[in-house]
Every structure is written in C-alpha cells, then in structure tokens.
Amino acid sequence: MKRTIIKIDENRCTGCGACVTNCHGGALQVINGKAKIINEMFCDGLGACIGDCPVGALSLEEREIKTFADSNKEQACCDTSSQSHQFPIQLRLINPNASFLKNSDMVLAADCAAFVYSRFHHQFMRNNSIAIACPKLDNQRDYYVEKLTDIIDHSSINTLTVVIMEVPCCSGLWYIAQQAQANAKRKIPVNKVVIGINGELQNL
Numbered sequence: 001m002k003r004t005i006i007k008i009d010e011n012r013c014t015g016c017g018a019c020v021t022n023c024h025g026g027a028l029q030v031i032n033g034k035a036k037i038i039n040e041m042f043c044d045g046l047g048a049c050i051g052d053c054p055v056g057a058l059s060l061e062e063r064e065i066k067t068f069a070d071s072n073k074e075q076a077c078c079d080t081s082s083q084s085h086q087f088p089i090q091l092r093l094i095n096p097n098a099s100f101l102k103n104s105d106m107v108l109a110a111d112c113a114a115f116v117y118s119r120f121h122h123q124f125m126r127n128n129s130i131a132i133a134c135p136k137l138d139n140q141r142d143y144y145v146e147k148l149t150d151i152i153d154h155s156s157i158n159t160l161t162v163v164i165m166e167v168p169c170c171s172g173l174w175y176i177a178q179q180a181q182a183n184a185k186r187k188i189p190v191n192k193v194v195i196g197i198n199g200e201l202q203n204l
Contacts, residue, residue: 004045004062010034012057019049019058038202040065088114091133091144094151101155104129108148108177109163110170111137117163117195124163124193135172148180152188160190166197 006027015033027042028035028049035057037043050058091108094101107124111134114120124130135141151157162177164170174192181190194202 002062002064003040003043004060005040005043005065006037006045006047006049007059007061008035008037009057009059012055013053014055014057016054018052018054022052023049039196039200041200088130088132091131091147092138092140094131094147096147096150096154098155100129101151101157103156103158105159105161106131106151106155106157107161107163108133108173110134110165110173112165113163113195116165116197116199117201118199120163124161128161129157133173133176134169135176136169141172141176144176145179145183148176149183152180152184153186157188159188161193162190163193163195165195166202 013034015030015035017030017035019035020028020030023043025042025044027037027039027044029038030036031038045060047058047060050060105127106129108131109120109124111132114132117123133144135144138144148160152160160177160181162174164173177190177192181187196202
C-alpha cells in the first residue's frame with residue numbers, strides 16, 4: 001500500500017524528542033538517541049511534527065508501507081508449532097531457584113500478550129524461560145518487585161525482556177521490572193517490548 005509518510009534524516013536528528021511529543025498518532029519514538037518510526041501505520045502523513053523539528057530532519061515522502069492485512073499474511077505463512085519448553089508459570093508462583101531459570105534469557109509477559117500477538121511462541125518463547133503476570137488483577141506489586149529482584153540475584157538469568165500490551169494497566173509490569181532492576185545486586189539488561197491492541201509490535 002502506497003501512502004504519504006514521515007521521513008527522518010538521521011544525520012540531522014539530534015534526538016531532542018520534539019517530534020514525538022507532537023505526533024498525534026504515536027508513530028514516533030526516540031531510540032538510541034534518534035527519532036524512529038515505530039509503526040508506519042500509525043503515521044497520518046499530515047506532517048504535524050515537521051514544524052517542531054529544530055534541525056529540519058523531518059520531511060514527507062510517498063512510499064510503500066505494510067498494512068495490518070500484509071502483516072497477518074506474513075504471520076500466517078510462518079511455522080506455527082509450539083516453542084514452549086516449560087509450563088508458563090505465574091510470577092508469584094515461581095521459585096527463584098528453579099532449574100529452568102538458570103543461565104536463561106527470561107521473558108516476563110503480560111497474561112494477555114500471547115493471545116494478541118500471533119508470533120509470540122516463535123519470537124519470545126523459543127530458548128527463553130517464561131513467566132506471566134497481570135499486576136492489575138493480582139494487585140501484588142510490592143511482592144512482584146521482591147520476587148523478581150530475588151530471581152535476578154539468585155537464578156543467574158542473563159537478560160530480562162518484559163512484554164506488555166499497549167494499555168495503561170500493563171505499564172505496572174514494566175514498573176515492577178524497573179524497580180527490581182534497581183533493587184537487585186546483579187545488573188542485567190532489561191528490555192521492554194510493547195504489543196499494540198491490534199496485535200502488532202510497536203517496538204523491539
């Protein structure tokens with residue numbers, strides 16, 4: 001599908017974030033010091049953000065973009081076999097000394113994420129340990145922070161990836177991960193992945 005969409009000159013971009021604030025569709029985000037289009041389908045092509053760039057790094061261009069329908073077609077052709085190698089366990093029930101956590105890359109996912117993102121198994125469960133949680137329903141934020149801190153310090157996980165939905169209640173899970181990272185004695189990379197309400201990745 002061909003559409004008018006924003007174009008970013010990364011050589012000029014200073015990462016000030018003015019365009020992000022004024023992007024009404026939520027299509028822009030500052031990543032690694034540069035403005036990035038996190039989802040082309042969110043860009044309305046009206047260019048409201050252009051005038052807010054102090055260095056003239058933004059312009060409009062017409063180009064082919066992927067639609068939701070295109071994304072669904074691509075996902076349908078891919079391997080749909082299960083990638084699970086452990087039972088998905090609620091965070092509150094995990095033993096920090098569990099063997100499946102040892103030296104693993106851990107994914108902490110919102111309960112609903114796997115139902116919305118069709119490639120969840122392929123992208124997040126393969127070769128990873130998995131825990132699930134919903135801070136809104138469980139209302140155990142302090143306990144979750146303590147449990148996750150314990151996991152980071154004692155299970156020897158290498159990384160933590162938090163997979164959340166594009167809904168306000170999911171922000172609590174990212175808060176829990178950030179607090180646990182701050183409290184833990186071991187320092188590991190902690191990353192956030194956001195899934196849109198229509199099932200698309202917003203950042204990775």
